[in-house]
Amino acid sequence: xxxxxxxxxxxxxxxxxxxxxxxxxxxxxxxxxxxxxxxxxxxxxxxxxxxxxxxxxxxxxxxxxxxxxxxxxxxxxxxxxxxxxxxxxxxxxxxxxxxxxxxxxxxxxxxxxxxxxxxxxxxxxxxxxxxxxxxxxxxxxxxxxxxxxxxxxxxxxxxxxxxxxxxxxxxxxxxxxxxxxxxxxxxxxxxxxxxxxxxxxxxxxxxxxxxxxxxxxxxxxxxxxxxxxxxxxxxxxxxxxxxxxxxxxxxxxxxxxxxxxxxxxxxxxxxxxxxxxxxxxxxx
DNA sequence: CTTGCGTCCTGCTCGC
DNA sequence: TGCGAGCAGGACGCAA
Numbered sequence: 409x410x411x412x413x414x415x416x417x418x419x420x421x422x423x424x425x426x427x428x429x430x431x432x433x434x435x436x437x438x439x440x441x442x443x444x445x446x447x448x449x450x451x452x453x454x455x456x457x458x459x460x461x462x463x464x465x466x467x468x469x470x471x472x473x474x475x476x477x478x479x480x481x482x483x484x485x486x487x488x489x490x491x492x493x494x495x496x497x498x499x500x501x502x503x504x505x506x507x508x509x510x511x512x513x514x515x516x517x518x519x520x521x522x523x524x525x526x527x528x529x530x531x532x533x534x535x536x537x538x539x540x541x542x543x544x545x546x547x548x549x550x551x552x553x554x555x556x557x558x559x560x561x562x563x564x565x566x567x568x569x570x571x572x573x574x575x576x577x578x579x580x581x582x583x584x585x586x587x588x589x590x591x592x593x594x595x596x597x598x599x600x601x602x603x604x605x606x607x608x609x610x611x612x613x614x615x616x617x618x619x620x621x622x623x624x625x626x627x628x629x630x631x632x633x634x635x636x637x638x639x640x641x642x643x644x645x646x647x648x649x650x651x652x653x654x655x656x657x658x659x660x661x662x663x664x665x666x667x668x669x670x671x672x673x674x675x676x677x678x679x680x681x682x683x684x685x686x687x688x689x690x691x692x
Numbered sequence: 693c694t695t696g697c698g699t700c701c702t703g704c705t706c707g708c
Numbered sequence: 709t710g711c712g713a714g715c716a717g718g719a720c721g722c723a724a
Contacts, residue, residue, distance in 0.1 A: 410717065472718080490717050491702075508702080532701045534718055575694070584719080591717055640717065641704080660717095681696065683715085699720080706714085 410488040411472055412558055412589030413629050414637030414651060418494055419469045421646045422476075425496050426526060427467055430516045431459040431478070438510040441528070441536045445545065457482055457539050459513065471554050471588030481542045485550045489534030496646040499525040511537070531642070558589035559629050563619035570610040570618075577613065577621075578606035579680035590625065592682050593638055593660045598625045600659035605691045606679045631656060659685045 410418070436442065436453060444451035456462070462478035469475060470485075474494070477483035486494070495506065499514055500522060508531040515524040528537065540546035555569060569586045570577075580586050581595040590598070599606050601624035604617060613621065637643055637651030640661075644650060654661070658668050663676035667687040676685045 414717080487718085489701095489719080530701095531703070532716090532718095534701065573693090579695085582718090593717065638717080643717075695724090697721105697723085699722105700718105702716105704714105704716090706712105708711090708713105 410492065410637070410643055411591035411594050412469075413594065413632035413635075413653065414643050415469050415472050415474055415488065415589075416559075416633045417636045417645055417651060419467055419474055420633075422474075422494065422496065423467045425524060425646065426464050426476075426515055428463060428465070429518065429524070430463045431461065432514045432516050432523070434458040434460055434514070435512045436510075437512070441510045441530065441533060443536060443538045445539050445541050445549075447538075447549075453539075456480065457541075458511075459483070464515075470551050471557065471584055472591070473551065475546070477543065483540055483546065485538040485540060485546060486528065487535045487538070489530060489532060489536070491532040491642040492528065492530035492535030493642060493644050494646050495527045495529060495644070495648065497525055497648075499523040507531070508533075526646075553585050554588040555584060555586045556588065558587045558594075558625055561587060561622045561625055563615065563622040566622045567613075567615070567618045570613070573610040575610055576607045576680050577604060577610050578682075578684060580610045581625075582680060582682065587625075589629070592684075593657070594625070594628055594632065595682075596659040596685055597628045597632075597657060600686060600691060601628055603691050606684050606686050608692075659687075661685065 440449045443449055459478040462480055465479045466477040474486040506529050509527045509529045511528040513526045517523045538550045540550055578595050581590050602621040632653040635653035636645055638653040639650035662674045663685045665674055667674055667690055669690045672689055674685050675688050
């Protein structure tokens with residue numbers, strides 16, 4: 409589930425807990441979730457690559473990927489896939505090991521703070537961790553094909569990205585090369601809020617449509633970030649709390665329920681190969 | 693260039 | 709109550 413808002417909410421919490429702290433050790437419980445700098449799943453993994461004895465100097469995000477950079481320039485690009493999450497807690501506190509925990513970092517607390525444990529957990533394993541050896545390596549290799557951040561898009565830039573595409577607008581919004589960060593939930597939410605049908609060909613949108621769509625993408629994502637994202641099932645913030653934006657959904661998951669605008673029943677079907685919910689009357 | 697499909701996985705929900 | 713089918717936030721690769 410993690411789309412941009414979920415990952416950004418995770419990033420903000422992580423910044424508070426782990427930024428500027430030093431990694432003491434790492435345990436790899438499932439090495440095939442990690443891709444080394446050659447993109448291989450079974451290459452050698454070394455402590456320095458995973459940040460041991462290094463200070464965490466940046467916690468960033470690009471689209472749906474979380475980025476942790478250490479003070480020697482190496483770092484991790486974490487993709488959460490469908491079911492991935494990052495958990496951070498007090499290392500001293502004993503508790504049962506969560507199932508599907510693939511990596512665990514122990515992070516020093518410094519003079520007056522407690523030692524932390526940060527874990528990567530991903531039951532379905534659609535997610536994974538890509539190692540990079542420098543910020544340039546990260547941008548050129550791991551994050552190469554990502555479009556501009558969805559939070560920053562405006563109507564003009566969106567129009568340029570769509571060009572004369574005949575693809576359904578929803579398919580285009582889901583394409584990370586066009587726009588980075590939108591997934592199935594926020595595609596439906598943004599299109600509903602902009603009053604645009606998901607199956608409409610991208611080239612059919614005029615300037616005004618594009619402005620409305622770009623604006624609804626930005627505001628929908630902002631509100632979702634502030635709510636900690638949407639927790640349908642798996643998404644959790646690092647401290648274990650859930651995102652509450654689900655209560656604010658106007659489209660996603662509301663099939664058969666009344667449209668919040670015209671009160672008629674919301675439609676659903678498959679668009680761009682994904683389950684899609686929209687209002688037949690309010691979206692044109 | 694497109695779309696449409698299957699694939700990678702686990703686990704939850706629904707209908708019989 | 710039990711069991712299997714279907715479906716899920718994502719992203720690839722392949723065939724047509």
